[in-house]
Structures are given as structure tokens and as C-alpha cells.
Amino acid sequence: MIRSLPELKARAAEGGMRTIAIADATGEPTLRAVAEAHRSGIARSVLVGDEARTRARLLDCDLSPDRFEFVNARAEADICRLAVRLVRSEAADVLMKGSVKTAALMHAALDRAAGLRTRRVLSDVFLFPFGPAGEQRLVGITDGGMTPEPTLDQKAQILVNAVRLFHRLGVALPRVAILSAVETPTPTFPASEDGAELQRMWERGEFEDCVVGGPLAMDLALSEVASALKGVESPVGGAADILLFPTLEAANIAAKAIEYVVPIEPAHVVVGGSAPILIPSRSESAEARMNGIALGCWLVGEDL
Incomplete structure (x- = not known):
């Protein structure tokens, strides 16, 4: 039984590297979280968005772009659609919101023809x-x-x-x-x-x-x-x-x-779709986002 978030992160790392598709990873907390996920052996990331801007933001945060994959897109709707497509096609295991609006990402994720919708409530x-x-x-x-x-x-x-x-x-x-x-x-x-x-x-x-x-x-x-x-x-x-x-x-x-x-650094995930979906608040810290990544990766392959 997993009793704590540090234990959750350790167990997720033991499960092997998963792949996360991130819709616009230009925010510093998101970049630091995905970099830590990679260092911890939990997940590799595909960064969907303006590639030049994302690479520049990585360098601003003293992070190397070499460890990431990039899918270039500029319009928010295109970023969301391409990130969802990666998960739907099983090129990625987890969908994560970066700097796009939650409504935009969920609109793509819930698309009946091309999204991650199931018969269950999310x-x-x-x-x-x-x-x-x-x-x-x-x-x-x-x-x-x-x-x-x-x-x-x-x-x-x-x-x-x-x-x-x-x-x-x-x-x-x-x-x-x-x-x-x-x-x-x-x-x-x-x-x-x-x-x-x-x-x-x-x-x-x-x-x-x-x-x-x-x-x-x-x-x-x-x-x-x-x-x-x-x-x-x-x-x-x-x-x-x-x-x-x-x-x-x-x-x-x-x-x-x-x-x-309290305060605490939580973890949360959207379940009920065909893959875990992470929709961190814009104010969430890098640590909370990292906890969410660990939770999402731990759930991959489960009938949730």
C-alpha cells in the first residue's frame, strides 16, 4: 500500500520510464517538473508547442533541450490536438497541460472522434x-x-x-x-x-x-x-x-x-479516459506537478 507521495514517486520510478505529451511546456514550473521526472527515471517528455520558444525557455531555466523531444505547433488548438493525438496513438502514455487553457486541452481530449473519451465520466x-x-x-x-x-x-x-x-x-x-x-x-x-x-x-x-x-x-x-x-x-x-x-x-x-x-504539495489526475490526464493549476509548484506526473505514470495501463 502506497502511503505517501515520496513513496509514490519511488514506485513510479521502479515501474520504468513512461512518456508524457505536454501541451505548451513553456512555463518554468512545468519545465522543472518534467526535467526532474526525467532525472528520476519516471518519464521522458514530448514537448508540443512553439519549438524555438520552448528551447529558449529551457535554456533560461538552465535545462538542456537535448533530453526532450519536440513537436512544433503555435496555435493553442493545434498544440492541444497534437498532444492528444500522441496519447491516442500510444506514442505517449500520459497527457499533461502546460501553459494552454484547461478548457482548450479538455476540448481536444473529449473530442468524440479523435480524443481520449470513453463511456465513463471523467x-x-x-x-x-x-x-x-x-x-x-x-x-x-x-x-x-x-x-x-x-x-x-x-x-x-x-x-x-x-x-x-x-x-x-x-x-x-x-x-x-x-x-x-x-x-x-x-x-x-x-x-x-x-x-x-x-x-x-x-x-x-x-x-x-x-x-x-x-x-x-x-x-x-x-x-x-x-x-x-x-x-x-x-x-x-x-x-x-x-x-x-x-x-x-x-x-x-x-x-x-x-x-x-496546510500547506502541502499534492498530486492530482483526471481518470475515466483512455489515459491519465494531468491538468495542474497555473499556480502549482514544480514539486506538485512532479507529484502529478508520478501519479499519472503509476496509473498507466490501468482500467481507470
């Missing part, structure tokens, strides 16, 4: 370390990147995506908390009713190899003390591995609060 899983020293584990937040207001059916698919990712991390029976502001189902908070229904679906055997509990407030999902004090019984109370948020907005705010208030 969702973002954000990993962060949680717990005291010696007992630390990775916890996932989903979905903070793809579906603004997921329906019950979409939440079920988002849940399955996250569970499959945690299986790959070595967690045999991931515990999923369906989050809401309240623990009692009420029409005032529709997410609470979804949480109760998703738990019932799990009880009926509709979700395999996991434990699902909901609705739960976030304190009850992560704190055994809070669960005991409130007297709330849940199959995942105080021990959640996966936090399924009611909306993209809520998940995104929570993830960024953890990243910048």
Missing part, C-alpha cells in the same frame, strides 16, 4: 497526505475538476473512478465518504439525500471492493473523535480514504485550501 482525484507521523496515509478529494454539479448517476461513476485509483495505490477496500453539510438526509441539502442513496446502493452490492458511507460532514469522515462526540455511526466514520464532494466548486475550494493553508 473525474479529477486530488491526493494529499493525512494523519500523524507513522500513521500517515493518502486521502483523495473528488471531483474538483470536471463535472460542476454531478447527478446521482455521475456521482456513482465518480466514486468508481476514485475507488479504482485507490486499488492501484494498494488499498484493498477503500472507504468512501459521501460529503454533505449535514448527516441526516433532508431536501434542504440535496447532497445529503444523494449521500444516503449512494450508501444504500453500496449496501445493495452496486459498488464492489469498497465501503461507502453517507451523508457525512467532513469532520465525521476524517475524525474518529468527532464521530464519537456526535454519536454518528457510519461504516467509514473517521477513516475515509476518499472524500466525494457534492460539487466541483466545493471540492476545488477544499483541495486548494488544503494545498495552501
